[in-house]
Every structure is written in C-alpha cells, then in structure tokens.
Amino acid sequence: MTCARTLSFDPWNGLALYHIGLAQIQLGRFEDALTTFKQADRFDTPQVSRWTWLLGAGWAYMLMGRSEEAVPWLQRSIATTPASGRSQMLLAAVYQKAGRIDEAKATMKEGLKLRPGTTALNIGLSTKNASPVFLQATDRVIQFMIAAGLPER
Template sequence: MITEKTQEKILSLKDAIANHPADSALYVDLGFAHFEAEQFEVALAAFRQALALNPAAAAAHNGSGRVYERLGDAQAALGAYNEAIALDPTKIPPYIGLGIIYLDQLGNYEAAATAFGNGLMYHPDDPFALALLGNTYAHMGRFEDAIQMFQRAIHLEPTHDFALSNLSLVYLHLGQWAKMIDSCQRELAIADDAEPRRLLGYVYNRLGQYEDAVAQLERSVALNPADYEARGALSRVYRKLGRDSAADAQYTQANALAAQDNEYGQACFAAVTDDLEKALTLLAIALTKGQVRPAWVRIDPEFAFIQAEARFQALLTGS
C-alpha cells in the first residue's frame, strides 16, 4: 500500500518532470518512487523513459533490474544489472542485485560470490555486501569464510541484524551453542524479534534448559502467532515438562497452520516436533518438487539437530 509520503514524492516528481521533460534523472527518481510503492510496471515505464532520454543512465538500468527481480524475471534482471555495471562499474547496487539473483533465484552460488566480491573490490566496507557474501558462503558450505564475512559486517555496523541473524544460523549448524546464543542475544538487543527467540528455544531445549526454552518459545509465539515451527517446538518442550494439556493445545494449533503450507513447511514442522520419519518423507517430496534447494536445507535451523542422520544427508546429496 502506497504511503502518503511516497504519494507526495511521486506528485512532486511529476510536477518537476512537467517543467523539465528532458531530465532523465527525474524519471529515474520517479521510477524508484513507484518501485517503493510496489507499482512495478509504472516504475519500469519511468526507467525506460529515462533510458530513452539518456541511454547511458546506469541508475535506470539498475532500477529496471530491481523491477525485473521483483517480477521474477531473472534473465531480464541479470541483463539490466550487467548493463548498469558496464556503464558505471564503481557503483555497488547492481553488483548486489546481480548477486541476489544468482543466490536466491538461480542457486548459482559461485556466480553470486563473484558478483558480491566484485562489488566489494570497489566498496570493501559495505556491510550488506559483506553479509550477502557470507550468506553465499554459508550456502556453499564454506562456513569459516561465512563467519569471517559476517563478523566483518558486524564490526562495521554492530546493529546489522541480517549479518547477526545469519551468523546465528551458521553457529547453530556448527553446534557452537555459546556463540550462537551470544549472536541471538545481540540481535535481540537491537529489536525483540520472533526468529532469534525461536532459535534460542531450540538450543536451550537441546541443552536441557527447558524452562529457558519455554520462555523463549512463548515469547516467539507471542511475537508471531502464525509461526507453526515455534508452536511445534513449544509443544515438544511442554511435553518434556509434563505439561501435556498445554502441549496438546500448541500442537493442534501448529499442525493446523502447517497443514496450510507446502511439503517443505510441513517437513520443518515435523522435524521440530521430533517426527523424523514424517520429516524425511515430506522433505524428499519437497526436494523432488523443487520447493527448496539442498544448500538451504543444510543450514535451515529446523533441521539443525538431525544433521547426523544418514538418510537426511542422502537426501541432500541425492545419493
């Protein structure tokens, strides 16, 4: 939904364009204003008009790339970002856009790492690019490199929640509980959020600190009542504490929510409720359907505690 501030910006830019119709930079600004309002086709038209006036407008190509990315047209986005880089290789946004397409939409982690790395050659202290490179390394299984990138990003920007969140995931995957707890707590010092509390609940449960696990998971559910993974994990801990009525209530709600999701979501729910056979069966279906890539499953926190299961690893390697 468009905000009043964005609407005012759009109207102001249209007035400016009426007075300066040949100013391509105004069309670029208008395109980004429409993009901010999630008016993607209108944004794309503005970027095209900017390029008609100035074919060398790198920012217009970058804006077009962002629109194509949101519209799910990966190839068009790659083309636009590469055009922006060719025109001005010193700006980092198109490198970030390029890397995100390779990372999230195409699963080409080598290409993603190259894109982020190329951007960092011009901007070595960009925290977001460092964190994205770290995330890419995590997907590649290069966990020590990932940690290094996340730590560099956090050193530059201590409140960088994206870097902290992904650092927590890597520590969880590696079983480095104390470091994972510290990372989550640093994230919570920035803002009270459901995800780090859910992950803390998982780890406290693993450590046998059940009351601490309950406190974190209850708060996670309060912050995000639709999170069936947190509810499922909470039901498991309640059961361990002999609170069967509360466990049943949480499980019933969580199961109903999970049933509305695809097989991968249901596999995650089964994993956090200790139903290994169901989790593996659903995960196999999800992978076959292409709902998720093995690289993410490997570091997904919901599967952190079945890493040693040979059948789980076989699903990831296709063996």
C-alpha cells in the first residue's frame, strides 16, 4: 500500500519499486518481480541504490531457473556496490549451478568476507507469509550456495 501510494506521486521511485519486487518474489510471482526490477533499472535513479534491483533481477532469474540470465545483472550489481556481499553469494550459486565450481567457491569466499557470519539459516528473507513456490525455489538456490561454501549454520 505504501509503495503503491509512493509511486502514485513519484513513479520513478526505485526504492518503492524494489520493495514491490521483493513482495512479488515472496508471493512466488517471479516474472512480475523481474518486470518490476527491470522497470526500476530503466529509470535514472541514484547510482548508489541501483545495486538493489540489479540484485533483485538476478535473484528473480535464479528463482525461475534461468541462472545464466542472472549473471549480467549480478555482475552489474557488484560493479555498482561491491561491498554488499549478497550479490557475490547469489553469483556464487549461479556459478555452482553452471558447474563453474572454482569460480563459485572463490565468489562465495568473497561474499563471506564481506558478510561474515552469514549462513544458510540467515541469508534469506523472512518466510512468514511466503508462498510455497517461493520457499521451494529459495531452498534450491540456498543448496547451490551451500555447495559453493556457504556455511549451513
């Protein structure tokens, strides 16, 4: 509601679009989320916040099983804000899925250096009110992250 209201007077608000995209992801509406993140990317918004929807687009692609399409989005996210760690961890999952094991492990190591203490238990969004589609897709992605070196606990 708040994001929709914000967009009613500021349709280029990247932060509002990012939050709408996150909600769509948790509802299992991955295509809708991808569209929302791409819409945010088309707007000329502050460079510093762009990494969020670039990460979101990469994540949506990964959740849809289209991991190779996630790569350029995640690379752009890292280029925009290299200190997040989240983008590196998702990119590590993409590399792991593609069988690029050495790259996956190196990228996960980089992500863990930026986000020490991250585990499979605390990396994701809240599962409260999340759709079963989201939960299943997220579990698959986290399994790739674990295989790339994300600690389980």
